[in-house]
Amino acid sequence: MTGRPGSAETAGVQEDGTIAASGHTAPSREDSTGPAPVVALRGVTKRYGNGTLAVQGLDLDITTGSFVSLLGPSGCGKSTVLRMVAGLSPLTAGGIAWPRAAGRPPKLGFVFQEPTLMPWKTAIDNVALPLRLEGVAKAERHRRAREMLDLVGLSDFANSYPRELSGGMRMRVSIARALVTEPEVLLLDEPFAALDEITRFRLNNDLLRLWESRRFTAVFVTHSVFESVYLSQRVVVMAANPGRLHADLPIAAPARRDEAFRTSPDYAALCRTVSEALERAMKA
Amino acid sequence: MTPPDDAPGRERRILGLPPGTWPRILAPLVVGLLLLGGWEWAVRHFAVPAYILPGPVAIARTLVADWPTLSGSLAVTLRITVLALLVATAAGLALSILFSQSKWVEMTFLPYAVMLQVTPVVAIAPLIIIWVDNIQASLLICAWIVAFFPVVSNTTIGLNSTDRNLLDLFRLYGATRWQTLVHLRLPAAMPFFLAGLRISGGLSLIGAIVAEFVAGAGGASSGLAYRILESGYQLQIPRMFAALALISFSGVLIFLALSLVSHLMLRRWHESALRKDH
Incomplete structure (x- = not known):
């Protein structure tokens, strides 16, 4: 040592x-x-x-x-x-x-081993979750979530459900969610x-x-x-x-x-x- | 980053249904028709008297002829069934949410819910009918006792098996108990709840019928079970079968309706609602 x-x-x-x-x-x-x-x-x-x-x-x-x-x-x-x-x-x-x-x-962001997405929510709603819990209004949280999805290259998949995404894409959603609060x-x-x-x-x-x-x-x-x-x-x-x-x-x-x-x-x-x-x- | 290869495309449809669905409808239908045909043939061939076993044609005729009486009884039974299912769903949901909020509440009260479930309703129905003056209310209570347990036990399991990482995530963002319940635990428990609901739907019909039998034995009821009893006393066997057919149809209809509800609520995300072949 x-x-x-x-x-x-x-x-x-x-x-x-x-x-x-x-x-x-x-x-x-x-x-x-x-x-x-x-x-x-x-x-x-x-x-x-x-x-x-x-x-x-x-x-x-x-x-x-x-x-x-x-x-x-x-x-x-x-x-x-x-x-x-x-x-x-x-x-x-x-x-x-x-x-x-x-x-x-x-402010912290956390990315788990698994994508840990809510399967009943679309990609954009998953990304917007932390903002929703903070009480950010819908229009604003969707705007910011969309921005994050653009950043991780998933603009076209905002309305896809997790099961429709590949493993890599799910992890991108997870990263976008962790960054959406600008931690x-x-x-x-x-x-x-x-x-x-x-x-x-x-x-x-x-x-x-x-x-x-x-x-x-x-x-x-x-x-x-x-x-x-x-x-x-x-x-x-x-x-x-x-x-x-x-x-x-x-x-x-x-x-x-x-x-x-x-x-x-x-x-x-x-x-x-x-x-x-x-x-x-x-x-x- | 390639798009997922299971992206939904335009599917081929026959009469509005995907081709894979047709065998599931046709196969049981064919078997049913063969069975009914065989039954009718046997009754005619062996000249079975109608007071022992009526053929399907005789039953259908009775169903049409006695429709005014039978439809009234059907409405009575269905009303109890639907009310019992609604109350069982509401009470079951509320109870399981209560259970999920505190281990102590669950530990204390779950045994009693189980006890209520395992005690045969036939055994307690006479008591309830004696205690409760209003016959409709006592029937409702009997049907409810039978129907509510699957919702409670399934939803409780669902609420308790929420993804631990998602729970951690909610904790990380300082979610309140209420937020965690509404945005995470309840949606995650939805498939479990709906599975319980489908069982409860059938059970509330069974509960209503059993209670009517007990009450009907005392002459105080007008539902389908009472018609069956009455027909038995009068040796009106075709009408007995007609009432029985109505009960079966109602049960199947309730099951299909709840399956449809379940499918519509889960089709976007849950494995159980997805077709296997891609």
């Missing part, structure tokens, strides 16, 4: 040790250089009712506007971390702070795992394009080394039993990521570095 040659990284669990009591904590390890993190996790621990320690003592700062991947073997608690950040799962110990919004969580932070829980490779590559590119144009902070959970390197500016490798932070690798890659990058030697080298870190995490 120490530094490795060849990766300009910081290793493992920071030992600055401040475990926040709960919620509203200022980040204790303020970077002198970068902007304030959008979210700061301190000593985040999750123990399930059956005694399983899913996550233990996780410290993590996520820079505003960055694209971070949580990578790890199954059972390392990466999805649990995401659910805790989303407020969908209570913490057993530790704290999650949102320094930029006076401690309160900003500051987009949380994605292995959204493309169930898709075929061609569709996955295309959605990877589309997600990057959306991220570049709308500048939300993206936290992306995946078990694919290739996907994490392709998408992120930083890959956080987690180890299992108990789930914990193992390595924190910045991905120095060109600003423009496209098919040329996917086939470049740089990409291959980065994948190897991350892959090795993952392998060590699985032995750790």
